[in-house]
Amino acid sequence: MDMPDEVLALTASLGLSSCDMANFALASKRCAAVCKAAPLRLAVAVQPSESPSEEQTAARATLQALCASCPGTAELDLRGSPLEDQDVQAALASLPGLELLQLSGCKKLSAGLPAALAQAPPHPQLRSLTLQRCFQLTAAALTDVMAAAARPGSRLSSAALSHLSLAGWPEESGGAALPRSRLRMLALHNCGKLSGAALQAIAASCPQLEVLMLGGASFVVEEETAAAAEGGEAGRLPADPALPCPCGEAAHLYQQALDAVLEGAPALGGGFGGYVADVAAQLAVMSCRLPHLRVLELTHAPLGLVPALQRLAATEPLLLAGRPEPLQVWDLTSAASVGRVLEWRREVRRRHHGAAAAGSSGAITPADAAAFLCAAVNCSSAARQTALHAAVEEASPRQLPALLGLGAVVDARDRSGSTPLFVACEAGHLRSVECLLGAGASATLKNSAGEAPLLIAALKGHERVVDLLLQHCHERRIGWRAHRDGDSWNPLMAAAVGGRTSIALKLLQAAGQEAADLVQAPNRYGATSLHIAARKGSASLLRALVDAGGAASLLRADANGKTAADYARSMHNGSAMRVLSDASNIARREQQRQRATVPTAERPRAHEHHQQHPQRWVGRRLQQRKGGSGGQSGTGH
Incomplete structure (x- = not known):
């Protein structure tokens, strides 16, 4: 056993x-x-x-x-x-x-499941339930989950939902008074239109809450609350005598919140600073009515909100009263918050093991904590960026292993389709690229424009990142040469347009025997990397491309019928013209030398050439007839 x-x-x-x-x-x-x-x-x-x-x-x-x-x-x-x-x-x-049921991402689930949980006899042991990213759920699901946790005999103490529109909740979701649930952990990630009334309803229905997660949520401010705060009216908060918690004044908390916001971010003055102060005051009011609340998670919150609440939690008497320790306010895009998250997780484990040794059950188990932290680390901003994207953008490689250990999805995509690895390659953060590749990030996933990590690294000129990606592709036998963006640009073209000679040499070396095909590969407009480099590329870059592509690359025309030499001439790129001219002369002499070694009987004859290219042959005869010496007609051809 x-x-x-x-x-x-x-x-x-x-x-x-x-x-x-x-x-x-x-x-x-x-x-x-x-x-x-x-x-x-x-x-x-x-x-x-x-x-x-x-x-x-x-x-x-x-x-x-x-x-x-x-x-x-x-x-x-x-x-x-x-x-x-x-x-x-x-x-x-x-x-x-x-005891623990995770249903996040089950997109076929409907609002009928939470309703059934609220109406059926409670499950004898079910303690934790996650229903995030179940997009058929409505705001009524939150009411149903609270009702399920309030039924006699229910052990449900942790619930996670997401992407609910809470406008008008709870008034417009049944009308009945919310029951007093036994929830100790509640996650409402990426929920929209959270108002002060909704926050107060959560506090009234879940007085035993220890952890509340609102990462990625959007907040609205009631007009009457803002007007009362701006007018300095000492309107007292809605009191509930059944709740053992203090009731402060809205105007007082608003002023304290505004001071905290401006202290942390003076540039937020004006309307936006007032909005952040309003939201901070609403969250502070809610927290005052939750004396057991230990953690408030606000990842991707509006700028200045988390620091303001952290200051209020450490200094405001209304928030400190009755708490054994100050309220923790987290933002998982912050390294300091991630450190506190890891410490809290260790504390949950210690408490659980101590309770198990004593023969009692703790309120929050390590499994519950892991499920909720995984949800928090994968909630997204308005641009659909996760905490992993933010850590990569801020060049915080030390933060990446912690986020991945919390369950961050390594290949999460933002609104532009970019993964954290793509963001790291675009920024040239080598250590972040190493960490993400080691965690299993895909080097082939493209963004919405069809750009792969190797292409963007070559375009931006991040040579060490290119080295790492090429080594990764070689070790895992990933065919990077076939990767094209939406206009069929390959990494060599990206290096050529930026004049990245050293990167182009690395790509050609990594391509090996397929280097010629890589140089001659056309994009959507028929242009090759040689066409692109001929516009403003250096002489060394052009020599490398010509050496790899051979004579065929010099003679290849794009969709406009122009060769690389034509573009060099039109752009007045003297160095490119000299390189291409020298290469053309060498290629021409080589063709003549090879032709001289072919026996006379095997050389193509005039009538054979006429059959292969009848229009061009007839055109030359017509020019000879018209111009005699062929002055103007020759230039016209």
Whole structure:
């Protein structure tokens, strides 16, 4: 019975079929006993399929097999699975010992699942539930989750949702008063239009909250609150005698928040500074009514909000009253906050182990903390950038391993389709590139413009980054030479347009026997890297391209019918003209030498040339007839 639970976690994550799982359970009596009784951690991962129906059928069969073979499962990870409401409800009914259920990214789930959890008898052991990025959910799902956590006998204490529009919530989501839930952790990442009324409703419904995560959320300020604050009216906060928490004055908190905002960021004066102060005051009011709140996560918050709240949490008596330690305010784009996150995670582990040794259960388990931190580190800004993007932009390579350890998705894409690796390559941050490649980042993923990391590094002239990417592609046999952007530009063209001779030489050397094909490869407009370099490229760059591309590259014309020499002449690039002229002369002499070695009988004859190029041959005859010596007509041709 001491078989490690990682065994089944591994087999399930490999996407084995239901038959494989059944065979494992039937391998021996020991395996069968472990599968039935042990509190296993299982992850269902279905292999991608071109047919969505086949993928859903496979996921459903795998889940059913796991439920039948492993009824003692304690943690079930179904993130990203194409499952529906009835599949999850059947799993809950089959797994009475289930404590943690992760459903984030299950896009087929509807609002019916949270409603069913609120109406059905509570699950005997379910403690934590994640429903982030389930885009069919509405604001009513938050009410349903709170109701499920408030039912007698419910152990639900942690819930995570995201991308809900909370405009008008809770008034417009049922109208009934919110129940007093037992939630200790609540995540509402990337939710829109959080108002002061919504924050007060959360405080009223979840008085035991210890962790509240609002990363990526947008806030709105009620007009009456702003008017009262600006007018200096001492309107007292809505009091609830059932809540053991102090009630301050809105005007006082607004002024304290405004002072904190301007102290941290004086440039935020004016309307935006007032907006940030309003939001800070609303969050401070909510925090005053949550005496157990220890962590408030606000990743990607408006500029100046997190520092202002951190100052208020450390100095404002209304926020310090009744707390054993100051409230922590996190922003995972900050290195200081990441350090506090890691310390908090270690503290959760210590407390859990101490509670387990004492025979009691802690409020927050390491598994719950890991699931919520993973959600926080992957929430996004308005530009869809994650904390990993921000760390790369700020050149914080020491922060990257911590973020990856928290569960950051290494290939997350922002609004432009750029991954953190692409951002690091564009900025030339070598250590960040090393860290991301070591973490499994894809070197082939392109942004929305079709640009790959190697192309952007070559364009920007980051030579050491190019070296690292070429080595990575060589070790993993990645064919980088076929990578083109939306206009069919390859990395060599990118190096040529920037005049990056050293990078072009590295690319040609890495291409090996395919260097000539790389030089002669055309873009969308028929131009090769030699055409591009002929406009303003250096002589050394042109010599390298000509040596690799050969005579054929000199004679190749683009979509406008121009050769590289034509562009050099039109751009008055003297050095390019000399190089191309010398190369053309050498190529011409080489062709003559090779032709001289061909036996006379094998040389092409005039009539054969006429058959191959009839229009050009006739054109020359016409010129001879018209011009005699061919002065003007020759130049016209």
